[in-house]
Amino acid sequence: xxxxxxxxxxxxxxxxxxxxxxxxxxxxxxxxxxxxxxxxxxxxxxxxxxxxxxxxxxxxxxxxxxxxxxxxxxxxxxxxxxxxxxxxxxxxxxxxxxxxxxxxxxxxxxxxxxxxxxxxxxxxxxxxxxxxxxxxxxxxxxxxxxxxxxxxxxxxxxxxxxxxxxxxxxxxxxxxxxxxxxxxxxxxxxxxxxxxxxxxxxxxxxxxxxxxxxxxxxxxxxxxxxxxxxxxxxxxxxxxxxxxxxxxxxxxxxxxxxxxxxxxxxxxxxxxxxxxxxxxxxxxxxxxxxxxxxxxxxxxxxxxxxxxxxxxxxxxxxxxxxxxxxxxxxxxxxxxxxxxxxxxxxxxxxxxxxx
Amino acid sequence: xxxxxxxxxxxxxxxxxxxxxxxxxxxxxxxxxxxxxxxxxxxxxxxxxxxxxxxxxxxxxxxxxxxxxxxxxxxxxxxxxxxxxxxxxxxxxxxxxxxxxxxxxxxxxxxxxxxxxxxxxxxxxxxxxxxxxxxxxxxxxxxxxxxxxxxxxxxxxxxxxxxxxxxxxxxxxxxxxxxxxxxxxxxxxxxxxxxxxxxxxxxxxxxxxxxxxxxxxxxxxxxxxxxxxxxxxxxxxxxxxxxxxxxxxxxxxxxxxxxxxxxxxxxxxxxxxxxxxxxxxxxxxxxxxxxxxxxxxxxxxxxxxxxxxxxxxxxxxxxxxxxxxxxxxxxxxxxxxxxxxxxxxxxxxxxxxxx
Numbered sequence: 004x005x006x007x008x009x010x011x012x013x014x015x016x017x018x019x020x021x022x023x024x025x026x027x028x029x030x031x032x033x034x035x036x037x038x039x040x041x042x043x044x045x046x047x048x049x050x051x052x053x054x055x056x057x058x059x060x061x062x063x064x065x066x067x068x069x070x071x072x073x074x075x076x077x078x079x080x081x082x083x084x085x086x087x088x089x090x091x092x093x094x095x096x097x098x099x100x101x102x103x104x105x106x107x108x109x110x111x112x113x114x115x116x117x118x119x120x121x122x123x124x125x126x127x128x129x130x131x132x133x134x135x136x137x138x139x140x141x142x143x144x145x146x147x148x149x150x151x152x153x154x155x156x157x158x159x160x161x162x163x164x165x166x167x168x169x170x171x172x173x174x175x176x177x178x179x180x181x182x183x184x185x186x187x188x189x190x191x192x193x194x195x196x197x198x199x200x201x202x203x204x205x206x207x208x209x210x211x212x213x214x215x216x217x218x219x220x221x222x223x224x225x226x227x228x229x230x231x232x233x234x235x236x237x238x239x240x241x242x243x244x245x246x247x248x249x250x251x252x253x254x255x256x257x258x259x260x261x262x263x264x265x266x267x268x269x270x271x272x273x274x275x276x277x278x279x280x281x282x283x284x285x286x287x288x289x290x291x292x293x294x295x296x297x298x299x300x301x302x303x304x305x306x307x308x309x310x311x312x313x314x315x316x317x318x319x320x321x322x323x324x325x326x327x328x329x330x331x332x333x334x335x336x337x338x339x340x341x342x343x344x345x346x347x348x349x350x351x352x353x354x355x356x357x358x
Numbered sequence: 359x360x361x362x363x364x365x366x367x368x369x370x371x372x373x374x375x376x377x378x379x380x381x382x383x384x385x386x387x388x389x390x391x392x393x394x395x396x397x398x399x400x401x402x403x404x405x406x407x408x409x410x411x412x413x414x415x416x417x418x419x420x421x422x423x424x425x426x427x428x429x430x431x432x433x434x435x436x437x438x439x440x441x442x443x444x445x446x447x448x449x450x451x452x453x454x455x456x457x458x459x460x461x462x463x464x465x466x467x468x469x470x471x472x473x474x475x476x477x478x479x480x481x482x483x484x485x486x487x488x489x490x491x492x493x494x495x496x497x498x499x500x501x502x503x504x505x506x507x508x509x510x511x512x513x514x515x516x517x518x519x520x521x522x523x524x525x526x527x528x529x530x531x532x533x534x535x536x537x538x539x540x541x542x543x544x545x546x547x548x549x550x551x552x553x554x555x556x557x558x559x560x561x562x563x564x565x566x567x568x569x570x571x572x573x574x575x576x577x578x579x580x581x582x583x584x585x586x587x588x589x590x591x592x593x594x595x596x597x598x599x600x601x602x603x604x605x606x607x608x609x610x611x612x613x614x615x616x617x618x619x620x621x622x623x624x625x626x627x628x629x630x631x632x633x634x635x636x637x638x639x640x641x642x643x644x645x646x647x648x649x650x651x652x653x654x655x656x657x658x659x660x661x662x663x664x665x666x667x668x669x670x671x672x673x674x675x676x677x678x679x680x681x682x683x684x685x686x687x688x689x690x691x692x693x694x695x696x697x698x699x700x701x702x703x704x705x706x707x708x709x710x711x712x713x
Contacts, residue, residue, distance in 0.1 A: 166626060185540070186559040200629035200643070200652060204541040204559025206580035206589070207689035214692065225561035234561070234589045271521060274555035288555070297555060334562035337569065 020044030026246030162192030184224025227338030375399030381601030517547030539579025582693030
């Protein structure tokens with residue numbers, strides 16, 4: 004008798020040893036972290052949403068060279084917004100005093116994205132590597148792109164932040180759903196509503212999504228150690244996705260100001276903010292979030308808000324300040340330690356049996 | 359060797375059979391619910407913050423007549439705000455179109471509170487009944503009032519919504535702390551900050567409070583059934599506090615529009631709102647929350663915002679509409695069933711051993 008899908012652990016579904024996914028974290032990691040986690044028996048994730056095709060190919064070659072275990076590649080699938088010169092200039096006007104303070108020229112800011120949605124061009128790169136798992140944030144790409152991914156046998160995952168999103172993903176044919184509770188660091192995966200009041204805590208969201216769909220459901224948000232991982236599994240999760248706890252691992256590329264903040268009391272206060280990219284994401288509260296956010300209606304649509312912040316961030320970071328840096332972090336940073344990602348992966352799994 | 363306080367279950371601390379507290383819910387319950395839960399082995403709670411001394415005495419007499427088990431009485435301990443005529447008239451101006459729509463006279467609205475903080479007068483009433491547990495919301499009353507409560511041997515509880523609040527409560531000498539995660543229905547117990555971004559999900563808040571204090575910590579927010587209760591206990595909670603799941607019990611006084619909303623799809627979308635009282639509280643999203651909230655900076659200070667809403671609520675409810683009613687509800691209403699509170703209490707405890 005086949006096991007009901009809802010009892011299937013992601014370790015069985017994805018052919019990995021431990022039901023642990025390392026959350027893809029664009030901007031603070033590359034293949035090194037993913038390789039370490041995959042080799043430790045979890046599912047390492049390579050965030051590709053900010054990579055050019057050439058960089059993506061380079062990173063995928065590293066994955067192939069350094070692990071023969073399953074791994075995940077992650078993409079955004081937002082709609083690229085039309086340019087909105089009025090909104091862009093209002094945003095720059097709001098940031099102008101900071102440019103002045105740091106002695107920067109706001110006219111020099113390049114417009115444009117940096118975050119591209121999944122595309123045929125990206126699928127072309129992937130097809131040479133046939134990654135066994137492809138995950139998405141902000142919904143799913145067009146059906147034809149899913150067909151291309153499935154052509155090499157990849158499993159498809161995406162995040163749900165509401166019960167409605169979980170049902171939508173099930174109807175659109177994903178293999179497993181990541182229930183992203185409000186505690187999670189980084190971008191909310193929300194795609195059916197832009198209303199942040201729809202976003203629930205993991206303890207409320209996870210059991211309701213498990214009850215609403217018949218697919219395996221992975222818990223994300225607030226999973227930081229063996230105990231919280233075991234609690235999620237006891238609630239019926241098919242696995243856990245962990246991001247924040249990996250941020251201080253030597254294999255992560257987390258910047259100096261971000262690392263310092265994670266190790267400080269500052270990490271005890273995070274908030275959902277749209278000022279860094281235009282979409283709500285959870286980060287450590289810093290100066291720009293306090294002064295113009297955390298949510299600001301003037302922020303250009305995702306991902307356009309990011310471009311104007313970039314020079315401020317670079318200049319401030321060169322002075323050792325995280326005032327303009329997105330320092331993504333979940334609501335519990337207590338799992339962050341400077342230990343190898345393999346050790347962290349095995350510790351997370353300590354409280355439940357593998358496979 | 360004495361057991362470390364942090365390993366003490368609240369069932370041992372409070373002399374009850376099951377580590378379950380029925381959350382005090384002013385406005386939707388009286389002694390009937392508290393009696394049923396205490397007699398079933400949990401800790402029934404009588405919300406006193408909206409009762410006159412005479413009503414409080416009457417309810418306490420019922421408690422005494424119908425249970426010989428421990429029970430809890432609950433009070434608010436906010437600072438009574440000074441009247442602010444300008445703010446009050448701005449608030450009434452904002453509500454005026456609704457008064458017009460419902461054919462009501464806004465001039466007729468009585469100013470004033472309805473929610474009084476704990477006082478010597480309340481302690482006078484209590485002293486004749488010596489309730490074994492007294493819990494507070496919004497911090498703690500003045501030390502002299504705590505001394506009075508302790509004089510008859512009562513245990514003192516209060517809610518923490520942040521790690522700082524938990525440390526503050528420990529320093530001020532409570533016997534146990536209720537870690538109120540953001541999922542919880544009703545008023546946030548926040549008292550050291552008015553910034554709602556400080557409020558965390560239960561899965562993040564609970565383990566961090568347990569790590570920060572050496573007192574027993576009760577989990578609240580998202581605990582709706584045996585499985586979520588067991589998960590909280592596995593995370594190290596000394597007990598669980600459950601509110602929303604009791605709202606449909608026959609012993610609750612939950613009104614008709616509130617009951618109907620709890621049974622409908624509407625209960626899937628709750629939000630923190632200040633429009634009903636002036637303080638953030640979680641309720642089912644309804645017309646007034648959508649149209650002027652969920653957070654509105656013009657709302658008079660707690661509890662003054664409530665008075666102007668009262669006639670709108672009464673008139674709308676008489677028409678079968680919950681458009682202006684606070685319909686408190688946590689982020690998971692799936693535990694709400696029309697079953698006796700005793701049955702619910704025993705079901706909640708099914709997944710972990712008593713005492």
